[in-house]
Amino acid sequence: MAAAAPPPPPTPAAITLPDPTPTGQPVFARVRLGNASDVPHIHKLIHQMAVFERLSHHFSATEASLSSTLFTSPPFQSFTIFILEVSPNPFPPTIPPHPLFSPITQIAPLDLPINDPEKEAFRSHNSGGLDVVIAGFVLFFPNFSTFLGKPGFYVEDLFVRDCYRRKGFGKMLLSAVAAQAVKMGYGRVEWVVLDWNVNAIKFYEEMGAKVLQEWRICRLTGEALQAYGSAHN
Amino acid sequence: MAAAAPPPPPTPAAITLPDPTPTGQPVFARVRLGNASDVPHIHKLIHQMAVFERLSHHFSATEASLSSTLFTSPPFQSFTIFILEVSPNPFPPTIPPHPLFSPITQIAPLDLPINDPEKEAFRSHNSGGLDVVIAGFVLFFPNFSTFLGKPGFYVEDLFVRDCYRRKGFGKMLLSAVAAQAVKMGYGRVEWVVLDWNVNAIKFYEEMGAKVLQEWRICRLTGEALQAYGSAHN
Numbered sequence: 001m002a003a004a005a006p007p008p009p010p011t012p013a014a015i016t017l018p019d020p021t022p023t024g025q026p027v028f029a030r031v032r033l034g035n036a037s038d039v040p041h042i043h044k045l046i047h048q049m050a051v052f053e054r055l056s057h058h059f060s061a062t063e064a065s066l067s068s069t070l071f072t073s074p075p076f077q078s079f080t081i082f083i084l085e086v087s088p089n090p091f092p093p094t095i096p097p098h099p100l101f102s103p104i105t106q107i108a109p110l111d112l113p114i115n116d117p118e119k120e121a122f123r124s125h126n127s128g129g130l131d132v133v134i135a136g137f138v139l140f141f142p143n144f145s146t147f148l149g150k151p152g153f154y155v156e157d158l159f160v161r162d163c164y165r166r167k168g169f170g171k172m173l174l175s176a177v178a179a180q181a182v183k184m185g186y187g188r189v190e191w192v193v194l195d196w197n198v199n200a201i202k203f204y205e206e207m208g209a210k211v212l213q214e215w216r217i218c219r220l221t222g223e224a225l226q227a228y229g230s231a232h233n
Numbered sequence: 234m235a236a237a238a239p240p241p242p243p244t245p246a247a248i249t250l251p252d253p254t255p256t257g258q259p260v261f262a263r264v265r266l267g268n269a270s271d272v273p274h275i276h277k278l279i280h281q282m283a284v285f286e287r288l289s290h291h292f293s294a295t296e297a298s299l300s301s302t303l304f305t306s307p308p309f310q311s312f313t314i315f316i317l318e319v320s321p322n323p324f325p326p327t328i329p330p331h332p333l334f335s336p337i338t339q340i341a342p343l344d345l346p347i348n349d350p351e352k353e354a355f356r357s358h359n360s361g362g363l364d365v366v367i368a369g370f371v372l373f374f375p376n377f378s379t380f381l382g383k384p385g386f387y388v389e390d391l392f393v394r395d396c397y398r399r400k401g402f403g404k405m406l407l408s409a410v411a412a413q414a415v416k417m418g419y420g421r422v423e424w425v426v427l428d429w430n431v432n433a434i435k436f437y438e439e440m441g442a443k444v445l446q447e448w449r450i451c452r453l454t455g456e457a458l459q460a461y462g463s464a465h466n
Contacts, residue, residue, distance in 0.1 A: 046379045061382025069383050078311060079377045079384070139379060144312045146279045146372060146390045149294025150302050151312070152454075154387075157379045175461055178453055182462030189453040196447065208457030212450040214429065220411055220422040221385075224441030228408055229415030 025113040029169060030091045031176045032103040034081030034137065036071045037125050039063055041134045042081065044121065049159040076100055076142070076184065082176055084136040084160065084169055085124050086114070092130075100184070104176050108167055116163050136160035138173040145187055152188030153181050174207065192217070258346040262402060263324045264409045265336040267314030267370065269304045270358050272296055274367045275314065277354065282392040309333055309375070309417065315409055317369040317393065317402055318357050319347070325363070333417070337409050341400055349396050369393035371406040378420055385421030386414045404440065425450065 034042065043063045050059035070079055075098060085091075095103055116122075116133060124132040136159050143154040155177055160169045174189075181189050193200050193211065201211055220228075267275065276296045283292035303312055308331060318324075328336055349355070349366060357365040369392050376387040388410055393402045407422075414422050426433050426444065434444055453461075 046382075050380060055380065058380050061379060065382035069377070073310065077306065078375060139377065141375070141377060142311060143376075143387065144302070144372065144374060144389050146294060147283060147288065147291050149279075149298035154376065156377050178458055178461035182459055187454060187458075189458060191451050192448045193451050194447050195449050201449075201451075204451045207453065208460060209451040209453040210457075212452060214427050215425045215450050216428050216434075217445040217448050217450075218424050218426050218434075218437045218442040219445060220440065220442045221420060224443075225411055225420075225422060226415055227441060228411035 025088065025110055027108045027110050027114065027167075028087045028090050028105065029108055029135075029172060030085045030087075030103050030105045031082050031173060032085065032095055033075050033098060033101055034071070034083045036067065038081070038083055038134070038137075039066050039070065041083075041122060041124075042066060042070070042137060045134070045137050045159055045161070046157070048161065049157065052159075052162075076180070079139065079141045082138045082140075082173060083124075083134055084138075084164075084173055085132050086135045086164065086169075087130055087132045088113075089130050091132075101180065104172070104179075106172060108169075110167065114163055116161075118161070122161070135164040136169055136173060138177060140177050140189075142186075143188075143190065148187040150185070150187045152186045152190060153177055155189065155191035158191070171203075171207065258321060258343060260341045260343055260347065260400075261320045261323050261338065262341055262368075262405060263318045263320075263336050263338045264315050264405060265318065265328055266308050266331060266334055267304070267316045269300065271314070271316055271367070271370075272299050272303065274316075274355060274357075275299060275303070275370060278367070278370050278392055278394070279390070281394065282390065285392075285395075309413070312372065312374045315371045315373075315406060316357075316367055317371075317397075317406055318365050319368045319397065319402075320363055320365045321346075322363050324365075334413065337405070337412075339405060341402075343400065347396055349394075351394070355394070368397040369402055369406060371410060373410050373422075375419075376421075376423065381420040383418070383420045385419045385423060386410055388422065388424035391424070404436075407440065 040063055043061065043066055046061055046066075047056070047059060050056040070081065072078070091103070091105055119133055122134045124134050138155060138158040140153045140155045142151045144151050155174065158170060158173055160173070178189050181187075193204060205211065273296055276294065276299055279294055279299075280289070280292060283289040303314065305311070324336070324338055352366050355367045357367050371388060371391040373386045373388045375384045377384050388407065391403060391406055393406070411422050414420075426437060428434075438444065
């Protein structure tokens with residue numbers, strides 16, 4: 001993870017210090033496994049993502065549809081969610097350990113306190129009385145490479161709420177998935193990006209990913225998919 | 234799927250009918266669930282696919298790596314394989330039924346008997362004394378659309394052996410996955426295609442699929458992936 005850039009002087013009149021030690025508020029960040037109690041927050045995050053991508057007309061997920069399809073199998077066997085939490089205080093080790101995953105914590109030294117206008121709506125159920133807010137998530141699941149003869153992870157969605165962007169949290173979430181893949185002996189982590197999103201492509205390439213230029217996704221959905229339902233039922 | 238055409242006359246000496254009914258040998262085709270006993274055949278099929286795609290230098294799957302990663306969870310929950318079998322004889326209903334899937338059978342009226350030079354190597358373990366040969370497979374697994382709030386299927390590989398191509402068997406396998414998605418209430422079936430493979434793209438579009446032109450696959454693998462292993466372990 002890249003360290004945060006040194007902060008600007010606190011006031012224009014302040015002496016510029018030679019030491020780049022951040023003087024602002026530290027933010028404690030934690031990546032933990034999501035669970036069924038996170039569904040209302042996950043639903044809100046997905047909706048924000050749809051709005052951000054100007055695709056909210058394609059958004060039809062409900063809390064009920066997410067509840068019936070997510071968290072129905074153990075983590076990493078199928079759809080898995082990592083939740084990003086932030087707090088002005090260190091995280092106590094209150095989460096029961098999972099045999100395959102321990103929460104990842106990190107301190108982000110920021111130059112300014114983050115003003116989160118939706119703090120109350122995203123307060124974490126796992127806060128244990130502390131000031132813990134859900135800032136983002138990543139949803140991933142196993143895929144399979146027949147050539148490698150082993151699984152990988154496919155990252156379906158990664159989202160960080162507006163006021164927490166450009167602080168390294170997206171990289172923290174994606175790195176957590178990559179680290180988990182290595183830990184489990186998996187061969188690949190894959191995801192997709194829009195070809196015109198040059199900033200995202202640059203970011204991913206700097207993380208070590210290759211962008212496959214020749215492959216195109218084929219999608220069978222809606223009525224064209226439903227037409228196959230009558231043939232074999 | 235189109236309904237199977239009526240069978241040809243029983244002997245070559247029969248009167249030639251004015252309608253375009255094929256006069257050759259019918260081939261009975263069946264799509265069934267793969268299981269652990271299919272691994273040696275699946276391994277051979279994947280190897281043939283790698284050779285066909287001129288990517289055999291990327292092929293490192295072994296029977297052991299496939300055995301340890303496939304068929305470790307119930308069908309459709311994770312990696313799932315449909316096997317395509319062909320036979321000159323009708324299939325007896327010898328496969329125990331699965332609650333979520335019944336084998337799909339179809340009669341392909343061909344104008345010539347298929348000369349399969351690898352018949353012995355691909356003889357099916359489920360043949361029950363009949364002349365049943367494994368002709369192809371499709372490997373797929375659940376993916377997830379956060380916008381739809383429900384799963385879909387991702388088709389990782391579809392392969393039909395050389396002598397069985399251009400006979401509708403690829404479509405039979407892909408249609409079986411689509412039908413299963415509809416049966417399970419899933420929202421999408423997705424796969425990838427190379428952008429220069431115009432014949433495949435035409436075939437998929439005729440099946441009702443849309444080719445997404447703007448999305449690119451990002452892949453983190455090899456040493457670039459391994460580098461994330463040390464960060465959080």
